[in-house]
Amino acid sequence: MSRNIPFGSVVKHKKSGKYGTVEFSSFGYSVHTYVDSNGQQTLEKTAAMKESELLLKYKLVKLPKGCVIGEYGGVIKEDSIDFLWRMVWDFGRIGEVRGVFIATQKQVSNAIGKYIRFGEVLGKYSEVGGILHEDCLERISVSSGAIEEISSHLGSTWSGYNPLSYVRYDCKLCKQGFYADEMEESKNPKICIYCEDEELQEEGENKNENQY
Secondary structure, X not given: OOOOOXXXXXXXXXXXXXXXXXXXXXXXXXXXXXXXXXXXXXXXXXXXXXXXXXXXXXXXXXXXXXXXXXXXXXXXXXHHOEEEEEEEEEOHHHOEEEEEEEEEHHHHHHHOOOEEEEEOOOOOOOOEEEEOOHHHEXXXXXXXXXXXXXXXXXXXXXXXXXXXXXXXXXXXXXOOEEEHHHHHOOOOOOOXXXXXXXXXXXXXXXXXXXXX
């Protein structure tokens, strides 16, 4: 089959798979021709990419479960991709709680339906909180590169409030509600750090008693 390879490029080799063929060539950039099962050709010129990334992009090799091709190539876990989110939560006469923050889709999905307690963020005695609903959140289309660059300076909360920082979880032992960081610092995600400290202390005392 005839191919139109740009002048000056040097074809190295080609790889074939179930869905077609990718030809690799180099001339300061990657030029590759993808031929699908119907014989149609797609010629692309991109920044240099590794051969393995091109093969994955065109499904000539199997992509690991739960993984995707990153914006700049490479295989990354889908759950690890950060997105930019905007929150607008209307509390009626009290006002709105707004925020722009970074989180993965999984983190946001896990927070939907959870109780969020912001506290007195809209004034003294306001005690703002409620169940987080999907319609309060909007995913903003921003490149991964921009998110990574700005996050290195601003962190995960770019402006306003990040609802993920105010999720309330119930401890399995004491039944008290705690914020995410008080649960995440515990080795057991279902137990707060305070109950975990008590458990560790009791284990230490029991171990000392058994030694005598």
